[in-house]
Amino acid sequence: MSDSVILANRISDWAAKQPDLDILTFVSIDADGSFVEEHRSYQQLWNNGQRLAAWLRDRGMRKGDAFGILMENHPEFVDLMVASSILGTIFVPIDPRSKGDKLKYMLDFAGCKGVVAADYALARVNEVWAGRDENWILSLTARQGNSVHSILDGPLPSPQLAVASTDPEEPMQMLYTSGTTGDPKAILSAHSRFAAVPVIGQVLGLTENDRPYTGLSLTHANAQIVTLGSILIMGLPGVISRRFTKSRLWDIARHYRCTWFNLLGGMTTAIFADPPKENDRDNPVRIILSAGMPGAIWDSFEKRFDLKLAEFYGAAEGGLTFNPAGAGPVGSCGKAPPFLELKIFDNDDNECSPGEAGEICFRNADGSVPEVAYFKNPEASAEKTRGGWLRMGDIGHVDEDGWLYFDYRKGGGVRRNGDFINTATVEKVLSQIESIDDVFVYGVPFPGMAPGEKELVAAIVIAEAASFDQQEIFRVCREKLESNYVPSFLQVVEAIPKTASEKPQERFLLEAFDTAAGNIFSAASLEETG
Numbered sequence: 001m002s003d004s005v006i007l008a009n010r011i012s013d014w015a016a017k018q019p020d021l022d023i024l025t026f027v028s029i030d031a032d033g034s035f036v037e038e039h040r041s042y043q044q045l046w047n048n049g050q051r052l053a054a055w056l057r058d059r060g061m062r063k064g065d066a067f068g069i070l071m072e073n074h075p076e077f078v079d080l081m082v083a084s085s086i087l088g089t090i091f092v093p094i095d096p097r098s099k100g101d102k103l104k105y106m107l108d109f110a111g112c113k114g115v116v117a118a119d120y121a122l123a124r125v126n127e128v129w130a131g132r133d134e135n136w137i138l139s140l141t142a143r144q145g146n147s148v149h150s151i152l153d154g155p156l157p158s159p160q161l162a163v164a165s166t167d168p169e170e171p172m173q174m175l176y177t178s179g180t181t182g183d184p185k186a187i188l189s190a191h192s193r194f195a196a197v198p199v200i201g202q203v204l205g206l207t208e209n210d211r212p213y214t215g216l217s218l219t220h221a222n223a224q225i226v227t228l229g230s231i232l233i234m235g236l237p238g239v240i241s242r243r244f245t246k247s248r249l250w251d252i253a254r255h256y257r258c259t260w261f262n263l264l265g266g267m268t269t270a271i272f273a274d275p276p277k278e279n280d281r282d283n284p285v286r287i288i289l290s291a292g293m294p295g296a297i298w299d300s301f302e303k304r305f306d307l308k309l310a311e312f313y314g315a316a317e318g319g320l321t322f323n324p325a326g327a328g329p330v331g332s333c334g335k336a337p338p339f340l341e342l343k344i345f346d347n348d349d350n351e352c353s354p355g356e357a358g359e360i361c362f363r364n365a366d367g368s369v370p371e372v373a374y375f376k377n378p379e380a381s382a383e384k385t386r387g388g389w390l391r392m393g394d395i396g397h398v399d400e401d402g403w404l405y406f407d408y409r410k411g412g413g414v415r416r417n418g419d420f421i422n423t424a425t426v427e428k429v430l431s432q433i434e435s436i437d438d439v440f441v442y443g444v445p446f447p448g449m450a451p452g453e454k455e456l457v458a459a460i461v462i463a464e465a466a467s468f469d470q471q472e473i474f475r476v477c478r479e480k481l482e483s484n485y486v487p488s489f490l491q492v493v494e495a496i497p498k499t500a501s502e503k504p505q506e507r508f509l510l511e512a513f514d515t516a517a518g519n520i521f522s523a524a525s526l527e528e529t530g
Contacts, residue, residue, distance in 0.1 A: 294424030295331025
């Protein structure tokens with residue numbers, strides 16, 4: 001591979017060709033609802049990267065050292081990515097909502113020598129690193145002392161720093177997993193992973209006329225590699241909002257003429273749950289790249305917003321399938337690209353027949369296993385690639401033509417009365433009830449139930465100014481769903497807890513679930529009183 005695989009070299013090359021091109025537009029929503037913009041050209045990214053790299057060097061940061069980035073989608077996030085690439089350090093993106101023991105663990109486990117934190121996250125960093133003189137903390141906009149803004153207002157280093165990153169397979173960053181079953185694991189992600197984006201763009205049919213958008217967090221691989229990578233490496237001017245905003249999503253797309261964006265998990269159901277508007281079809285978006293678009297709302301979503309859906313499946317560790325718009329069947333997350341091989345295995349590592357559910361696994365087309373490097377965890381790395389296959393921890397199946405369908409996370413399926421429940425079907429019905437603004441359906445085991453059996457719970461958010469009528473919600477469910485699909489409980493919450501990538505966090509809902517709580521409503525109790 002050439003040096004251009006390295007992000008800093010790519011930015012330098014683009015700056016030489018198109019220095020003044022506004023490649024990135026960052027937008028935040030002001031208190032009065034107006035758009036506040038910040039821009040980055042390739043030349044600005046290069047210059048800012050140089051300034052920050054020099055500051056990091058002067059703090060003793062050397063090639064291979066790690067530092068944390070704790071902020072929402074500010075342009076300075078990308079400046080720091082370029083700086084780290086110049087210096088050869090490893091940046092560790094962390095959800096800015098992290099706090100307490102979890103934040104301390106993530107910073108310390110990664111061996112972060114310092115952290116760059118937005119002002120709204122600064123107090124939490126100071127709390128977990130109190131009394132540590134050996135660790136530096138840099139704020140985003142602090143008015144006194146050093147801040148990212150003060151560094152960027154300063155002079156360029158003279159002479160400018162040479163790019164220290166030279167090996168495409170060396171780690172560029174450390175990405176944490178969600179940690180749903182314990183402490184999150186840290187994935188060492190190489191420069192070559194970020195540089196592979198053009199392959200994704202080609203499969204998805206991105207052209208020079210496209211304008212990508214994302215509101216997903218840059219601390220997550222999806223927004224950072226798929227969207228930001230497509231923007232920077234393919235040279236497609238793109239738009240990034242400070243955070244995901246369901247209420248202004250289509251306004252942003254219209255204002256900036258965005259043609260392509262991606263959605264994850266529960267975001268699709270939440271958007272579909274909004275009451276239909278007259279201008280739903282009046283938007284410039286031609287393709288949405290989705291990961292987890294429920295098959296139950298696929299066609300309805302396309303028709304309502306007059307666009308095409310492309311679906312993909314993958315994880316930060318690797319493994320990838322694509323279902324380009326109009327290519328495969330509705331509900332399928334696609335087929336593996338030519339450089340990968342996909343298989344479905346049962347618990348005894350026998351290959352499953354079409355239609356038979358098993359664990360989704362990948363290996364390289366040449367028969368080698370994709371490399372997975374969990375930091376300080378060789379046992380987990382070895383288990384992830386046991387038997388020469390990358391094991392995704394997800395259950396799925398393929399049809400007769402080899403199209404992959406995701407069924408559920410291993411250990412996370414909802415089985416009720418012997419049947420596996422398609423929760424997306426339930427979520428579609430609930431999302432179309434006008435009073436419901438967001439919904440997530442999951443399972444709760446109860447004493448006396450058969451092993452693996454769960455009762456169905458619908459966590460719902462009631463729309464502003466709407467009234468909550470549990471009888472009406474259960475009535476609609478009984479009318480439109482078969483009896484086994486009707487939730488046993490409604491769990492009314494202010495918001496569905498979600499990760500930085502907008503993935504619903506079932507464990508927090510499960511922890512808060514209590515049949516005696518005032519926000520839990522039982523279908524059985526209504527039947528008894530009815």
